Amino acid sequence: MEQNNKSKEKRQAWLIGIIVVLTLTNLILLYLFVQRNKDVNQQAVVIEEYKEEINQTSAKLDSISQELDKRIEEAKALNQDYEALLKVKEQLERDKEQLKNANARMLREYEAKIKAYEELLIAKDKELEKWREIANELNEEVVETKKEKMKLVDSISSVQKEKQKLEQTLAQAAILKAENIRILAINSRGREREDDVYRARQIDKLKIVFNLAENKAAKPGTRQIYLRLIEPSGAVLVGPDGGRFQDAQQQNLNYTTIKQVMYDQNSQEVSIIYDKGSEYREGTHVVELYCEGHLIGRGSFVVK
Structure with a gap:
């Protein structure tokens, strides 16, 4: 049992x-x-x-x-x-x-x-x-x-x-030209100022304004404008939208930011705003604009 x-x-x-x-x-x-x-x-x-x-x-x-x-x-x-x-x-x-x-x-x-x-x-x-x-x-x-x-x-x-x-x-060539290049500083309150010399604290963002000159030899359509911001040391700032591209001499160049525009053969104003996110160094900064591998314009400003 x-x-x-x-x-x-x-x-x-x-x-x-x-x-x-x-x-x-x-x-x-x-x-x-x-x-x-x-x-x-x-x-x-x-x-x-x-x-x-x-x-x-x-x-x-x-x-x-x-x-x-x-x-x-x-x-x-x-x-x-x-x-x-x-x-x-x-x-x-x-x-x-x-x-x-x-x-x-x-x-x-x-x-x-x-x-x-x-x-x-x-x-x-x-x-x-x-x-x-x-x-x-x-x-x-x-x-x-x-x-x-x-x-x-x-x-x-x-x-x-x-x-x-x-x-x-x-027309001898179809290379675009950037004319009347202006470099403006935008402070933290959004106010714009145009000068040749800026204090570092006056620059929160940069605004580069220029005109793409009329060129009947250039085909209308989309163009990519590469902006190179060169520091006093000679180094190119590479921003969040930056990278590398080939110029007309097949050299690889760094660029800071890029702007895509629709070009229709007539003069048109273009503006590019760049936010570095940190203070600019003292000295002369150079701005270069490239399109289709060619340098189409250059400007500069001084930070003190």
Whole structure:
């Protein structure tokens, strides 16, 4: 009898052990299942966010394309040259097609492209504004005055076309030039100051402003402007957006920061803001601007 009781207790102990093992196994499997579902859900969220970003970028490009179409039609109506705008439109269509296969890095580049396109639209609006004003004035004048002013517009247009032909004939190279380079200091309160000599505490950020000169020999389209900030020691500051590029002599050069612009063959103002994040050393600092491997402008300022 006593032996039967012991056997019965052993069987109960085995059953309890098996139940505990099965329970632990089920708990582990449940945890792994929940964790796997969590990872899958996180991946799904990332994919949806990526798709949404592509859709938003595509929508912005479509909007810019529609605005370009309007500028082209308006330039035609005002009897103005619109060939440069057509080439920009072709570049935009290529960007839209490449967006379909864009990765995360390329999406960041599209932000700069979109900003450059928007800046071009603003610049083109300023150019067309004077022709809109003339057209409005003509619509308000009597028939005879209207005819005289139309002749004047035609004459100005003819002079511009002749001037463009002369510039294309005289152009020796397509190298862009940076003119009227200005170096401004921005303090911690956001106030700008322009001088040749600054105290280190006056500089929280630098603002470099210049004009890309008109050049009918250069093809319109996206340009990358490399800024090199050279310290008194001769070393080039390499900022968070800096890196290396090859110049026209195939030399690898460090650069401080980069600015992407949409160039349309006309004179346009460009500004680059650089935040070093620390105090500038005493002495003469040199600013160099490069485009397509060529030095297109240089300026300097002194810190004391």
